[in-house]
Structure formats: structure tokens, C-alpha cells
Amino acid sequence: MLPQEIIRKKRDGHELTAEEIALVTRGIHDGSLSEGQVAAFAMAVFFRDMSTAERVELTLGLCRSGRRLDWTDLDLPGPLIDKHSSGGVGDKVSLMLAPIVAACGAFVPMISGRGLGHTGGTLDKLSAISGYDTQPDIATFRRVVREVGCAVIGQTDDLAPADRRLYATRDVTGSVESIPLIVSSILSKKIAEGLDGLVMDVKCGSGAFCDTEAMARDLAGSLVAVANQAGLPTVALITDMDRVLGRNVGNALEVVEAVDYLKGEGTRDPRLHEVTMALAGEMIALGRLAPSAAAGRALAEAALADGRAAEKFGRMVAALGGPDDFLEHSSRYLGHAPVIRPCNAERAGRVAGMNARDIGIAVVALGGGRSHADDAIDPSVGVSDVVEVGAPVRAGNPLCMVHAASDADAEAAMDIVRRAIRLSSGEVEAKPVILERVVR
Structure with missing residues (x-):
């Protein structure tokens, strides 16, 4: 079997056999598939999906490429x-x-x-x-x-x-x-x-x-x-x-x-x-x-x-x-940010919700996360005491505390957090945290 024929088969929307998937996973591991072929296979799967049987074979093939722990x-x-x-x-x-x-x-x-x-x-x-x-x-x-x-x-x-x-x-x-x-x-x-x-x-x-x-x-x-x-x-x-x-x-x-x-x-x-x-x-x-x-x-x-x-x-x-x-x-063994400032609400209201992604981005901007896999991070920065959804706040009350390396970093993070946290004048309906249980 040629790797390019397997890639073409998946590209055209056909189901791959266990043997074909095993060849691909071996080729990814031992280098016999080129970077272009690995990329083409991934993109073919991205657009054409896989059946459950294919997913099982891909999972096991990737697993077999290395050690399996035995206890x-x-x-x-x-x-x-x-x-x-x-x-x-x-x-x-x-x-x-x-x-x-x-x-x-x-x-x-x-x-x-x-x-x-x-x-x-x-x-x-x-x-x-x-x-x-x-x-x-x-x-x-x-x-x-x-x-x-x-x-x-x-x-x-x-x-x-x-x-x-x-x-x-x-x-x-x-x-x-x-x-x-x-x-x-x-x-x-x-x-x-x-x-x-x-x-x-x-x-x-x-x-x-x-x-x-x-x-x-x-x-x-x-x-x-x-x-x-x-x-x-x-x-x-x-x-x-x-x-x-x-x-x-x-x-x-x-x-x-x-x-x-x-x-x-x-x-x-x-x-x-x-x-x-x-x-x-x-x-x-x-x-x-x-x-x-x-x-x-x-x-x-x-x-x-x-x-x-x-x-x-x-x-x-x-x-x-x-x-x-x-x-x-x-406390002795954890870093502490040099700047700790409250991020205060600019108006009164009840916390109706928040864009959690944007709050995560604010922490990344402070230096507490990565944009690239090799980025260094500052473990001491972030936000603490984030206000709960449904809580009432007055103008000037803190939405959270910002822990930053500098005042400028703190200001930039506070701007993101204020936009991420939504305030409302009405009541807020509580959403359950456990949405569903999935079993076979």
C-alpha cells in the first residue's frame, strides 16, 4: 500500500481499513511518511471525518507507537x-x-x-x-x-x-x-x-x-x-x-x-x-x-x-x-506578583454572565499563559476573587483582583476583564454546572 493512495482514499470520503490506518500510524512514528503526507492525512480526516471503527484503529495505532505502562x-x-x-x-x-x-x-x-x-x-x-x-x-x-x-x-x-x-x-x-x-x-x-x-x-x-x-x-x-x-x-x-x-x-x-x-x-x-x-x-x-x-x-x-x-x-x-x-x-513556595489591584465595576448591576475565554486571554496577556508552545510564563500573575454570576455589584466594587508584573499590565488586563463580565439590571437564571452524563 502506498501512503498517497490511503490519503487519496480518505480524501474522497471512503472508510479506511485497519491495515491502512496501521500503515499510516507506523509511518508517522518511523518517519516514512513525509511532513507533507502527515499534513495531508490530517487535513483529509479534518474534512472527511472518521467512523467509530476508524477512530478506534487510529487510537490504538498511535498508542502502539510507544510504550504501554504495565503495573x-x-x-x-x-x-x-x-x-x-x-x-x-x-x-x-x-x-x-x-x-x-x-x-x-x-x-x-x-x-x-x-x-x-x-x-x-x-x-x-x-x-x-x-x-x-x-x-x-x-x-x-x-x-x-x-x-x-x-x-x-x-x-x-x-x-x-x-x-x-x-x-x-x-x-x-x-x-x-x-x-x-x-x-x-x-x-x-x-x-x-x-x-x-x-x-x-x-x-x-x-x-x-x-x-x-x-x-x-x-x-x-x-x-x-x-x-x-x-x-x-x-x-x-x-x-x-x-x-x-x-x-x-x-x-x-x-x-x-x-x-x-x-x-x-x-x-x-x-x-x-x-x-x-x-x-x-x-x-x-x-x-x-x-x-x-x-x-x-x-x-x-x-x-x-x-x-x-x-x-x-x-x-x-x-x-x-x-x-x-x-x-x-x-505561601512561602509560590510566587507573588508585585502589583495587586482591584478591577472595579464602572456601573452598578447584577453579574449576568461572562466570556470565560476573554478572561483566560487577559491572564495570558499578563504573562500567565502561552500563545506559542515554547513561551515562558510567569506563575505569579492572574486574577483572583472573580465575582460570581448572579452577584449584585455597585459601581466601584471589585469584579476581581488583578495580579500583575506592572501597573501597565494590570490596566490592560482590567480593560479586558471589564468587557468580559456582563452586568444586567434584571434577575439572572442559574445554570447547572453538570450538563450531561455520557455512558456507552
Whole structure:
């Protein structure tokens, strides 16, 4: 089979066989497909789509290009369960979720990514912690998972390497926004983790990749169908991202919010708590540590309330190179922006909504995110204490606090935030944060 004939077949809208897809994924990995051929294949899929069977084969082909983790020699006394989010603004759920679920008896080998564009990345948040190693070797990763119960790290070079090349090509050819390519990219790495189960958090709204519920439903349905057919039991929740999740956006600021959440200090944001507990319940039930998601949630609530989850987080940070006393003295080990100013409302009203994407862009403009994959970031900047939707505000009251490197940066960010937050004179209808549950 010639690669160009396979590309032509997909270009013309025909379904590819398992053998044809295997040739493509091998060629992406070993370099026998040229850059032009990889780009042409990605664009053909972008325009012509793939059947579920094709998506399964592409996922498994990308997975087979590298190492698949095997945990059997560790004789772990619980299931290996992970969660993946499609990305959002203020989404620090993984920081709390991994230790909560670990405290309930599961083992969570979470391989996460860095942020790009308006969405933040879990690795960038953890990198804000002095000494935390987001790229340990596999032996260290396995040891921490066994001893602590959870470890959150970045993708290693030997997990689904063909996907890395395919994604880099998609990124520069305008073919990122393709459901079959997104599904295969996510799941090839998750299958390579050697999991017993996966829970997907598919974000929907202005701050998410999926800006409509129809698109989110399409992505969630494909993820669940492909994962289950590929042998990885998976459930998905579609959750609202039409406003920031929690109160803080920015790497160190989100770590602060996560630590406070785990320790029970201050008031937990109700939407952040609902998403975290819903995902925890699903993970615990999927691992058969509870008979239902509701029962799993009860276990998660108990682990949070009695401090076991916070203790797991502290142990994970220390085991991966961070401070031993991070939970007790987190402020010592996180950067603080030199300029902290209130972003005040210019008129009175009730917060009717917000464009979460624009708030994410404001944080990127402050230096807290990336426009390009190799951009350096400032972990200390961002926005905190973002006003809740439905809250009344008076003229001159703060919509949030801006943490910036300079007054000029703060002013520019405040201009974006004021335009992003919509005020109304009427009542505001509350929108649920859990929109839908998707199972096979």
C-alpha cells in the first residue's frame, strides 16, 4: 500500500481499513511518511471525518507507537483510574481530584499537559510549586503512584510518540479542531497509561474548545464509544465552562485555591466543588470501590472532610521534589506578583454572565499563559476573587483582583476583564454546572 493512495482514499470520503490506518500510524512514528503526507492525512480526516471503527484503529495505532505502562508487577491493592479534562479557564480540578480519589483507595497515575492559548494547564500550575518535578522518569512515577496513591506528571517521550508528531503537524496546519483527531490524541495516551478506567470532563461554553452543547455531546460520545471499544472503560461528564471555574485564574493563584479547598479553609466555590465531587464519584464507582457514583461521591466527601485528601496532596508534592511542608506553608513556595489591584465595576448591576475565554486571554496577556508552545510564563500573575454570576455589584466594587508584573499590565488586563463580565439590571437564571452524563 502506498501512503498517497490511503490519503487519496480518505480524501474522497471512503472508510479506511485497519491495515491502512496501521500503515499510516507506523509511518508517522518511523518517519516514512513525509511532513507533507502527515499534513495531508490530517487535513483529509479534518474534512472527511472518521467512523467509530476508524477512530478506534487510529487510537490504538498511535498508542502502539510507544510504550504501554504495565503495573501488574506492583500488585496494587486498588484500581488504576484517571481523569482527563478537555480544558477550561480556572480548571484546577485535577489538583484536588487526584488526591481525593487516591484517599478513597484508587491509584491515580495522571499524565497531564501544559496550557496553550486561553486555557490553563495542570502542569503549569504544579510547576508554580518550588521544586516540583513534572517530568520524572517512569521508575519515579511508578514509585510515587505505589507509595502515595497518586502522581500528576507530564507526558513522557515514550508514550504515544506518533501522536506527538501528528499533533505538532495539526497545530501548524489548521487541523486541530477535528473530533476524530482529538479523540485519538487523548485516548492513545490514556490507554498507554495502563488504566482500569477513565472519566472524561468535557467542557462546554465560552471558555472551552466546545462552545456549544451539541459539539460537546459529539466529543463526549465519541470519547466514550472509542475508549470502551478499545478496551478502556470510560464515562464522560459534560460540564459548564461559560464562566471561570472557581474564583482564581493563574497558576500560583489556582494552586492557592486548590490548597485552601483541600484544607477546608475559606468558602469552597460551589461550582468547583460540584464538578470535583461529581468526577470523584464517577472515578470511584468506575474503579468498583463504590456501587454507584452517588456512593462514590459520599466516600470522596468523607476523604475531603477528614483531611485524608489534603494529606495525600502534601505527600505527592514532597515525593515529586516539592517542599515537605507545602500544605502548611504554601505561601512561602509560590510566587507573588508585585502589583495587586482591584478591577472595579464602572456601573452598578447584577453579574449576568461572562466570556470565560476573554478572561483566560487577559491572564495570558499578563504573562500567565502561552500563545506559542515554547513561551515562558510567569506563575505569579492572574486574577483572583472573580465575582460570581448572579452577584449584585455597585459601581466601584471589585469584579476581581488583578495580579500583575506592572501597573501597565494590570490596566490592560482590567480593560479586558471589564468587557468580559456582563452586568444586567434584571434577575439572572442559574445554570447547572453538570450538563450531561455520557455512558456507552
